[in-house]
Amino acid sequence: MAVENNVEDATITQSASTHPIAVNWLTDNSDLLVQYSVNIVSALIILFIGSFVVKSVSKGLINLLEGKRVDTAVVQFIGSLVRYSLLVMVIIAALSRLGVEMASMIAVIASASLAIGLALKGSLSNFAAGVLIVIFRPFKSKDFIEVAGVSGTVQTIEIFHTVLNTGDNKMIAVPNRLVMSKPIVNVSRHKTRRINFEIGVSYQSDLNKTKQVLARVLESDTRILSLPAPTIGVLALTDSSIKIAVRPWVKSEEYWKVYYDTLQAIKEELDKEGIQIPYPQMSVHLNKTSV
Known part of the structure; x- marks a missing residue:
């Protein structure tokens, strides 16, 4: 037994003598290690609690604005x-808890912001354009707009892009800088819209009778507004037909329903009255010549 104890003591003594520097460093810097561990745990707690608070504040602000x-x-x-x-x-607060000085952090952020700004110039312009959209309000949510070659209903205005939903249910994200740099057509801004029909009739048609038939079609539809009054008049004399402009006013939300129904009704009424809607034709005349 005494021999075994002597062997164990010798082993411990040998291990301690083998790594004296590591043991001494751990002993001398134990307080520093504890402090670093506490700082790391504190930073993680700040990140966890901070992200929860940010989510709650953001959600609360959204609910408040929606309530207004x-x-x-x-x-x-x-x-x-x-x-x-x-x-x-929150991230800055967590880094400062790890001992990163605020002055150094601000300098680094400023330098990084400059580099990132040059690299992401397009993204920053999208952000600035998004701020302008919110300030000047050329459109709002649920408006139907045409911009940058696309059209759709506005869903949201994000920091870098505006989200549209097309009529066939496709999502389109348009960069905000394109929204502000291109003409914006807001179809939903006004409560009423004018439908522009161009009806072609043959040159043999009685124009007064044709205009009476067209007026009757418009008067029969209660969705067509009496004020402003519809306009019916000769628009152009083309190669194959006389173009008659038909301009009724409707509520914006009923535009396409009235458009389709009225166009069909005009065709049916003109057919009943024997008024021909011509199509382009080419007449070829052959002259016989003697050889």
């Missing part, structure tokens, strides 16, 4: 902006 009946597109933009700003503040 602020436009949905604007609400989403402000909510995203506040959320990302608060997340940056």
Whole structure:
């Protein structure tokens, strides 16, 4: 037994003598290691709690704005902006808990911002354009717009792009800088819209009778507004027909329903009255010549 104890003591003594530097470093810096561990745990706690608080604040702000009946597109933009700003503040707080000095951090952020700004110039212009969209409000949520060669119903205005939903249910994300740099056609801004028909009739048609038939079609549809009054008049004399302009006014939400129904009704009424709608024709005359 005494021999075994002597062997164990010799082993421990040998191990301690083999790594004296490591043992001494751990002993001398135990307080520092504890402090670093506490700082790391504190930073993780700040990140965890901070992200929860940011989510709650952002959601609360969105609910508040929606309660004030602020436009949905604007609400989403402000909510995203506040959320990302608060997340940056949480990350800075966590880094400062790890011992990173604020002055150095600000200098690094400034330098990084300059480099990122040059690299992501398009993204920054999208952000600036998004701010302008929110300020000047050329459209709002649920408006049907045409912009940058696409058209659709506005769903949300994000920080970098505007989300549209097309008539065939496709999502289109248009960069905000394109939205602000291109002409915007807002179909839903006004409560009423004018439908522009161009009806071609043959040169043999009685124009007064034709205009009476067209007026009767418009008067029979209660969805067509009496004020402003519809306009019916000769628009152009083309190669194969006389173009008659028919311009009724309708409520914006009923535009396409009235468009389709009225066009069909015009065709049916003209057929009943024997008024021909011609199509382009080419007459070829052959002259016989003697050789």
